[in-house]
Amino acid sequence: MPDLREVGRRSVPAFPRTLLEFQRLFPDEGTCAVHLEAVRWPGGFVCHHCYWSGEPWRPKRQATVLRCAACRCDTALTAGTIMHRTKTPLQVWFWGVYLVTTQTPGMSALQFQRQLGVKRYETTFQMLHKLRAAMVRPDRDRIGGRWPVEVDETYVGGKTRGEGRGVHHKTLVVGAVEVRESSASRTRTTVRRRNVYAGRLRFQVIPDRQGETLRPFVAAAVEPGSAVTTDGWVGYEGLAALGYRHEAVVIAGDQEVTDNSLPMIHLVFSNFKTWLQGTHHGVSPRHLQAYLNEYVFRFNRRFYPMTAFNSVLGIGVRIEAPTYEDLYRGEWCHPKLTEAAEVASTG
Numbered sequence: 001m002p003d004l005r006e007v008g009r010r011s012v013p014a015f016p017r018t019l020l021e022f023q024r025l026f027p028d029e030g031t032c033a034v035h036l037e038a039v040r041w042p043g044g045f046v047c048h049h050c051y052w053s054g055e056p057w058r059p060k061r062q063a064t065v066l067r068c069a070a071c072r073c074d075t076a077l078t079a080g081t082i083m084h085r086t087k088t089p090l091q092v093w094f095w096g097v098y099l100v101t102t103q104t105p106g107m108s109a110l111q112f113q114r115q116l117g118v119k120r121y122e123t124t125f126q127m128l129h130k131l132r133a134a135m136v137r138p139d140r141d142r143i144g145g146r147w148p149v150e151v152d153e154t155y156v157g158g159k160t161r162g163e164g165r166g167v168h169h170k171t172l173v174v175g176a177v178e179v180r181e182s183s184a185s186r187t188r189t190t191v192r193r194r195n196v197y198a199g200r201l202r203f204q205v206i207p208d209r210q211g212e213t214l215r216p217f218v219a220a221a222v223e224p225g226s227a228v229t230t231d232g233w234v235g236y237e238g239l240a241a242l243g244y245r246h247e248a249v250v251i252a253g254d255q256e257v258t259d260n261s262l263p264m265i266h267l268v269f270s271n272f273k274t275w276l277q278g279t280h281h282g283v284s285p286r287h288l289q290a291y292l293n294e295y296v297f298r299f300n301r302r303f304y305p306m307t308a309f310n311s312v313l314g315i316g317v318r319i320e321a322p323t324y325e326d327l328y329r330g331e332w333c334h335p336k337l338t339e340a341a342e343v344a345s346t347g
């Protein structure tokens with residue numbers, strides 16, 4: 001176990017590669033607290049009250065509290081993180097982050113509840129939503145650049161749990177994916193005979209297919225100057241004027257032409273829908289963006305699953321999590337999106 005007094009000034013420790021290693025690294029609250037402290041204050045503890053920096057006191061029997069040696073105020077390790085005011089042990093959170101970031105299909109709240117022996121379904125439901133909120137990098141880059149990008153929309157929906165048979169909610173989703181050339185044997189998603197695979201991905205729930213909706217999505221998701229392939233839908237007109245090398249394929253409802261022209265984004269849509277049905281058995285439209293975020297996060301890190309863990313913890317300590325009420329009203333907006341809306345409204 002690392003020395004508590006030194007860890008604050010160390011870089012974040014390497015992450016375990018197996019379940020067994022994970023279990024050995026994080027056997028109790030204390031070891032989780034040490035890791036969290038290292039992620040939150042990589043340069044050493046800074047007091048939230050007086051901004052004093054240095055080695056804090058560590059009250060006994062309170063693994064998640066640090067006490068400032070100058071002003072003697074307490075700082076909770078979880079304050080301002082996705083675990084803020086949590087009654088759930090850190091260890092359960094750590095298992096949660098590990099399981100949702102490293103298991104290829106992710107995990108439903110029900111599976112999670114059973115595997116960790118958590119009493120209430122609501123507890124794990126909220127935990128997973130908070131973890132999903134941490135799965136969007138606030139400062140993420142636009143995709144494309146040297147790689148061409150395919151953009152298309154699809155309807156996502158189906159039976160929703162608890163609403164009986166035959167109730168369908170179709171929600172429109174737009175996606176953009178890089179088409180990368182493979183040089184190594186790492187290729188997992190080969191499309192036909194071309195040696196290509198899917199690079200980075202972006203998904204967003206949209207209200208309609210109008211140009212006023214689709215063009216801003218492309219502008220926010222794709223690097224200007226990139227080659228962008230879409231179908232011939234009028235909503236994509238004007239991308240060239242925004243600086244893209246735009247290729248619009250006239251499909252005219254022909255499925256075969258569609259699959260030949262936009263194979264990667266269609267494959268991604270299809271895999272996403274399989275995952276949504278298989279793991280989560282469909283979700284309500286108001287929560288769909290959170291599931292899109294989770295899918296995109298794992299998809300973009302699928303070659304480096306272990307880095308996803310620290311990424312969720314590392315991001316999670318810098319953003320405010322949605323509250324219980326926010327989750328149920330479906331009104332919670334990621335800080336990045338709120339910021340964008342404020343910029344838009346102020347000109």
Ligand SMILES: [Zn+2]
Pocket residue numbers: 047048049050051052068069070071072073
């Ligand atoms: Zn202080």
